[in-house]
Amino acid sequence: MKFTLSWLKTHLETDASVAEIAETLTDLGLEVEGIENPAEKLRPFTIGYVETAEKHPDADKLRVCQVRTGNGLEQIICGAPNARAGITVVVAHPGVYVPGINSTIGVGKIRGIESHGMMASERELELSEEHDGIIELPEGEVGQSFADWLAEHEPARVDPVIEIAITPNRADALGVYGIARDLAARGLGTLKPLETPQIDGAFTSDLTVSIDDDTTDGCPVFCGRLIKGVTNGPSPDWLQNRLRAIGLRPISFLVDVTNYLTYDLNRPLHVFDADKVQGNLRVHRAKGGEQIVALDDKTYTLSEGQIVISDDAGVQSIAGVMGGDATGCTAETVNVFVESAYWDPVQIAYTGRALKINSDARYRFERGIDPAFTPDGLDHAVAVIRAVVGGEASQMVQAGQVPDTDRAYKLDPDRVVSLVGMDIPAKTQRATLTALGFRLDGDMAHVPSWRGDVQGEADLVEEVARIASLTKLVGVPMPRSQPGVPKPVLTPAQVRLTAARRASAALGYNECVTYSFIDQAAAALFGGGTDDTQLENPISTEMSHLRPALLPGLLQAVARNQARGFGDLALFEAGDVFSGGEPGDQRPCVAGLMVGRTGPKDVHGASRAVDLFDVKADAEAVLAAMGAPAKVQILRGGDGWWHPGRHGVICLGPKKVLGVFGELHPKVLRALDVKGPAVAFTIFPAEVPLPRNKVNTRPALASTDLQAVERDFAFVVDAGVEALTLVNAAAGADKALIADVRVFDEFIGGSLGEGKKSLAITVRLQPVDATLTEAQIEGVGKQIVAKVEKATGGVLRG
Numbered sequence: 001m002k003f004t005l006s007w008l009k010t011h012l013e014t015d016a017s018v019a020e021i022a023e024t025l026t027d028l029g030l031e032v033e034g035i036e037n038p039a040e041k042l043r044p045f046t047i048g049y050v051e052t053a054e055k056h057p058d059a060d061k062l063r064v065c066q067v068r069t070g071n072g073l074e075q076i077i078c079g080a081p082n083a084r085a086g087i088t089v090v091v092a093h094p095g096v097y098v099p100g101i102n103s104t105i106g107v108g109k110i111r112g113i114e115s116h117g118m119m120a121s122e123r124e125l126e127l128s129e130e131h132d133g134i135i136e137l138p139e140g141e142v143g144q145s146f147a148d149w150l151a152e153h154e155p156a157r158v159d160p161v162i163e164i165a166i167t168p169n170r171a172d173a174l175g176v177y178g179i180a181r182d183l184a185a186r187g188l189g190t191l192k193p194l195e196t197p198q199i200d201g202a203f204t205s206d207l208t209v210s211i212d213d214d215t216t217d218g219c220p221v222f223c224g225r226l227i228k229g230v231t232n233g234p235s236p237d238w239l240q241n242r243l244r245a246i247g248l249r250p251i252s253f254l255v256d257v258t259n260y261l262t263y264d265l266n267r268p269l270h271v272f273d274a275d276k277v278q279g280n281l282r283v284h285r286a287k288g289g290e291q292i293v294a295l296d297d298k299t300y301t302l303s304e305g306q307i308v309i310s311d312d313a314g315v316q317s318i319a320g321v322m323g324g325d326a327t328g329c330t331a332e333t334v335n336v337f338v339e340s341a342y343w344d345p346v347q348i349a350y351t352g353r354a355l356k357i358n359s360d361a362r363y364r365f366e367r368g369i370d371p372a373f374t375p376d377g378l379d380h381a382v383a384v385i386r387a388v389v390g391g392e393a394s395q396m397v398q399a400g401q402v403p404d405t406d407r408a409y410k411l412d413p414d415r416v417v418s419l420v421g422m423d424i425p426a427k428t429q430r431a432t433l434t435a436l437g438f439r440l441d442g443d444m445a446h447v448p449s450w451r452g453d454v455q456g457e458a459d460l461v462e463e464v465a466r467i468a469s470l471t472k473l474v475g476v477p478m479p480r481s482q483p484g485v486p487k488p489v490l491t492p493a494q495v496r497l498t499a500a501r502r503a504s505a506a507l508g509y510n511e512c513v514t515y516s517f518i519d520q521a522a523a524a525l526f527g528g529g530t531d532d533t534q535l536e537n538p539i540s541t542e543m544s545h546l547r548p549a550l551l552p553g554l555l556q557a558v559a560r561n562q563a564r565g566f567g568d569l570a571l572f573e574a575g576d577v578f579s580g581g582e583p584g585d586q587r588p589c590v591a592g593l594m595v596g597r598t599g600p601k602d603v604h605g606a607s608r609a610v611d612l613f614d615v616k617a618d619a620e621a622v623l624a625a626m627g628a629p630a631k632v633q634i635l636r637g638g639d640g641w642w643h644p645g646r647h648g649v650i651c652l653g654p655k656k657v658l659g660v661f662g663e664l665h666p667k668v669l670r671a672l673d674v675k676g677p678a679v680a681f682t683i684f685p686a687e688v689p690l691p692r693n694k695v696n697t698r699p700a701l702a703s704t705d706l707q708a709v710e711r712d713f714a715f716v717v718d719a720g721v722e723a724l725t726l727v728n729a730a731a732g733a734d735k736a737l738i739a740d741v742r743v744f745d746e747f748i749g750g751s752l753g754e755g756k757k758s759l760a761i762t763v764r765l766q767p768v769d770a771t772l773t774e775a776q777i778e779g780v781g782k783q784i785v786a787k788v789e790k791a792t793g794g795v796l797r798g
Contacts, residue, residue: 001166002246003176003263004159011180014189018160021188027469028182030173031165038245039147039158041099042125046070047140047149048091050119053084058111067091067119070143077115082133089119090135090146100124127157128244156241169453171367175266178450185435185467194265196376197383199225201395207274207337209399212284218307219283219319220371221400222341223378226274230254230391232333253389254329254336257381259360266369266450267340267377268361270317274335276327279312281337283319283399290315294322294357306351307343320348320365321357338385340378342371342403370450371403408444409457419458420465421473432467433460493588496626496685500590501574503625507618509572509592514553516576517543522552525668526641532580546578550591551641551664551680555672558595562675568596592618593680612646612662612679619650619661619681628658628688634724641668652689659683706767708739711781714760716752717794726759729791733783739766758797 005018016024022032048069056062056077063083065076069091076091094116097104100123107116123131125146140149150158164179172178177194184191205226211219234240235256243250243259250256258269272281288304292315300318302308309317316324320343329336349366352358370377375396382393411433413426430440437448438460447454454460480486490498505511519542523529528548538544547553550573558569572592579585594610624630634648638660647662661681669676715726723743731741745760752758763784765772785796 001174001179001263002161002163003179004156004161004242004245006156006159007176007242007245007264008162008180008183011177011192011194012183012189013192014183016188018162021183022162024183024186024188025162025164025179027471028186029167029170029466030179030182032162033165034163036161036163037158038126038161039151041097042147042150042158043145044096045090045092045120045125045146047137047142047144047146048074048089048119049142050083050085050087050089053078056111056113062110064113065119067117068142069093069117074116075114076117076119077110077113078119078134080119080121080134082136083119088137088140090125090137091117092120093117098124100126128240156238159241159245161245168367171364171369171452172266172450174263174364174367174369176264178266181436182467185432186469191435197379199379199382199393199396201225202392203394205337205394205397207277207280207397209281209283209397211399212282215284215307216400218285218344218347219400220342220344220403221374221398222283222339223375224281224337224339224397225378225382226335226337226394226397227382227385227391228274228335228394230334230336230385230389232329232331232389236388252329252331254333254385257384257388261377261381261384262360262364265373265377265380266364267373267380268320268364268369269377269381270323270339270361271329272316272323272327272337272339273329273333274337275333277311277316277337281316282310283341284308284310286315292316292318293325294318295325295328296322296357297325300355300357303354306354307347309339318351318355318357319343321352321355321362322359336385336391338378338381340374340381342369342374368452371405372449374402405449405452406446408441408446409454409460411440411443411445411460412457415457416461416464419461420468420470421476422465422468424464424468428468429464432464436463436467438463492690493685496688497574497588497590499625499627500622500683500685501572503622504572504574504590504592504618507570507592507621509570509618512554512557512571512573513575514547514550514557514573515543516547516578518545518547518552518556520544522556522672523548525671526552527639528578532585533578546581548579549577549641549682550575550589551593551682552672554591554593554680555664555669555674555678558593558678559673562595567675570594588685590622590683590685591680592622593678595674595676595678609677610679612648615661615679615681616648619659619683622681622683623650623658623688626683626685626688627691632658633728636722638662641665650683656687657684658687704766704768706771708767709765709772709777711763711765711777712744712760713763713781713784713788714745714758714797715788715792715794716756716758716797717792719748719755719757721757721759721792721794723759726788726792726794727761729787730761730763730784733787734780737765737767737772737780738763740764759794 018035022035026032046069048067050065050067052066053063056064062077062079065078065083067074067076092098092105094105094107105118107114119134121131121134122128147158166173181191183189207226209222209224211222232252232254235250235253239256239260240250243256248259254271258271262268286302286304286306286308290302291299293299307319308315309319316327343365345366345368348362352362352366386393413429416429417424433445434440439446445460520529523545526549529545533546535544554571554573557571561569574590576586577589592615594614597607598610633651635651638647638649641664643663643665647660649657650659651657659682664678664680666676669678727741727743731738741761741763743759743761747758765780788794
C-alpha cells in the first residue's frame with residue numbers, strides 16, 4: 001500500500017515529519033517497507049537559462065546552446081524541438097545520473113562539437129511520460145536546485161511516498177483514510193471528518209440491476225447511479241500526480257477516478273459505458289464456459305459458480321475482480337453507470353485464483369471491505385465525477401440490502417491492564433476505541449463495519465494495546481510466592497531431554513528440527529504409515545502421516561545435503577514420535593545419524609569411514625549424561641530398518657529397552673536416496689530410570705591402594721554363542737572381586753574344527769581388603785571356568 005504525504009494530509013491535520021509518521025505507522029502494526037523521496041533524485045539537477053541557440057553546422061535537428069548555469073556559461077547540444085534562446089530549463093551537468101534513461105551524463109562530442117551536459121525532459125526525470133521537448137520553467141534562479149524549485153512551486157511532484165505492508169487482517173488500512181484514522185487515534189494529528197456528499201437524483205435511471213436468488217450470498221447489495229452528459233478526458237494534474245506517485249499510470253478520468261477512490265477510501269468501483277450496455281444488468285453465477293475479454297485485453301473462460309455481471313448481450317464484468325472491455329469507458333463515453341457493490345471475500349478469492357487475475361479490486365474485496373460504506377462510497381465517486389467531467393446523476397439504483405455487521409463485545413478495563421501489562425486508564429481505553437470508530441454503550445463496544453477482523457474481547461485488548469504502544473512496556477519481576485530458592489521449574493523428563501541435547505551437541509552432532517509429518521512411504525519404512533497416524537487434511541502428500549521415528553527426517557536431511565555435495569554429516573534431533581493420533585500415543589526420542597567419514601580425529605589422526613562402534617560410544621555417552629545405569633546389556637532383535645548383523649539393542653533386562661544403535665539397512669537408504677553406509681542411534685528418554693535417592697552431592701570416592709590383578713582365559717565354544725553370554729557368565733563368578741571383563745580376541749577355524757570358535761577374555765580382579773593370594777586367584781579362576789562352561793557349554797582352550 002503506497003500513498004504520499006500530501007495525500008495523507010487531505011485526511012489528517014498534522015505537522016509530523018515523514019520520519020515521525022513512518023515510525024508511528026510501524027509501531028501501530030502498519031510496517032513501513034520504504035520511503036521514496038523524489039526530491040532526492042532530482043536534487044543534482046539545477047536551473048539554467050538558454051542565452052543563445054544556434055543550428056548545429058552538421059545536423060539540422062540539433063541546436064548548439066549557450067546555457068547560463070551555476071557553473072557559468074556552458075555549451076550544451078540539444079535536439080529538442082523547443083530548444084531556443086530565452087527559456088529557463090533544467091540542466092544535468094556531467095557526472096549527474098539521469099533516472100529516466102538510466103545513464104550518467106558525461107562530456108561528449110556530437111558531430112565534432114563538445115557538449116557539457118544536457119537539458120532534461122519530464123520523462124527523463126521520471127516526472128511524467130512527456131517527452132516532446134525539454135522542460136520549460138516559467139521562472140527560476142540560475143543555479144538553484146530543481147528539487148527546491150519544485151518544492152516551492154509544485155510541491156505535489158516531489159511529495160514523499162510511503163509504502164507500508166498490510167497484514168491480511170487489516171483490510172481497513174488499504175485506504176489512506178483508514179491509515180489517517182490510526183495515526184489520529186495515536187495522537188499524531190486530527191482526523192478530518194469524512195462527509196458524505198448529498199446527491200439529489202435528477203431522474204430515475206432506466207438502467208436497473210437485479211441479483212439472482214442463488215447469488216445473494218456472494219453479493220448482498222449492489223448500488224449504482226446513471227450519470228448522463230459527462231465529458232471524459234485526461235485527469236486533472238492533482239489526480240495524475242497522486243496516481244503516478246504510487247506507481248499507477250493515468251489513463252482517462254473515468255478510469256483514474258475508480259483507482260483513486262480504491263486507494264483513498266478503500267472503495268473499489270467500476271464504471272460502465274451506459275450506451276454500450278444492452279438491456280439491464282444482472283448479477284448471477286456463471287454456468288461455465290462463458291468467455292469475456294477483460295480490461296487487460298485478455299480473454300478469460302469462466303467456471304461454473306463464479307459470480308459475474310451480465311447484460312442481454314452476455315457477461316460484461318467478472319464481479320469484484322475486473323470489468324469487461326466491451327462496456328469499458330473511452331474518450332467518446334458520454335453516459336456512464338457507476339457501480340458500487342459488496343462482494344463476498346471468499347468467493348472473490350476463489351474466482352481470482354482460478355482465473356489468475358491480480359487486481360486492486362480483488363486484493364481488497366477478498367480481504368473484506370466496509371459493506372456499510374457501499375452506498376456512501378458510490379456517492380463519493382459520483383460527486384467527484386460530476387465535479388470534474390460534469391453530467392447529471394440519477395437516483396440511486398439498489399438491489400439487495402446492506403448486510404448487518406453490528407456486533408458488540410464487553411470492554412473490561414481491568415482485564416486489559418492484566419493482559420497487556422501496562423497501566424492504561426479506563427478513560428484512555430474508551431477514548432482509544434472511540435477514536436478508532438467503535439461505539440461504546442456502557443461496557444459494550446460496538447465494532448465498526450470496516451473492522452471485520454475484530455471478532456472478540458481479545459481483539460479489543462489488542463486495539464487498546466496497539467494504540468498505547470507496546471514499546472512502552474516495562475519489564476517487571478514476577479513476585480515470589482515464598483522466600484528462598486524457588487523450586488525447580490523443569491520436570492525430570494525435561495531435564496533429561498536437555499541433557500541429551502547438550503551431550504549430542506558436545507559430541508559433534510548438529511541439531512535438526514524436522515517436521516512431525518512425513519510421507520506415507522518413508523513412514524512405512526520405519527513401522528508407520530498406517531491409518532492410525534494419517535492426517536485428515538495434510539498440507540501436502542509429503543506430509544501425510546505422523547512420523548513413527550526421528551530417523552526418516554534425519555535421513556531426508558542427509559539426502560538433501562548429499563545432493564549438494566556435503567557427504568560427511570553428523571545430525572541429531574530430539575522430539576516426539578507417534579504410534580497413533582490419540583493423547584498418549586507419542587513418546588520422546590533422541591536420535592543421532594552419521595554418514596561419510598569421521599575426519600582426522602582418531603588416535604592416528606587419519607580419516608576413516610564411520611562405523612557402528614562410533615554411534616555405540618555416542619549412544620552410551622548420551623545415556624550417561626541422562627543418568628542411565630552404567631551396566632547395561634547389548635542384545636539383538638532390533639527393528640527391520642536396522643542392519644540384521646550390525647546393530648545392538650541397549651537394555652536393562654530383555655523388556656526394558658533404553659535405545660538402539662547400529663548400521664541402517666541398505667534397503668532403507670536406497671528408498672530415501674541416501675548414499676551409505678549410515679550409522680545411527682535412537683534413545684528413549686522415558687525408559688531411562690530415575691535415581692531412587694535424589695541427592696545433589698557427589699558420592700564418596702571409592703579408591704584402594706591394592707594392586708589389581710588381570711588373568712586371561714580362552715574358551716572354545718559353539719560358533720553361535722554370543723560373546724555377551726560368555727562375558728556375563730564370567731562376570732557373575734565373583735561380583736565382589738571381578739571389576740571388569742572384556743573380550744580381546746576371537747579365533748575361528750584351524751584346529752578348532754567346523755562350527756567352533758575361540759573367545760579370549762581378560763578378567764580384572766580388584767581386591768578390597770587385602771592383597772590377593774595365589775590360592776584366591778586360582779579359586780576365582782576355577783569359578784569363572786565353571787560359570788562359563790555352564791552358561792555356554794564351552795571348555796577352556798588348551
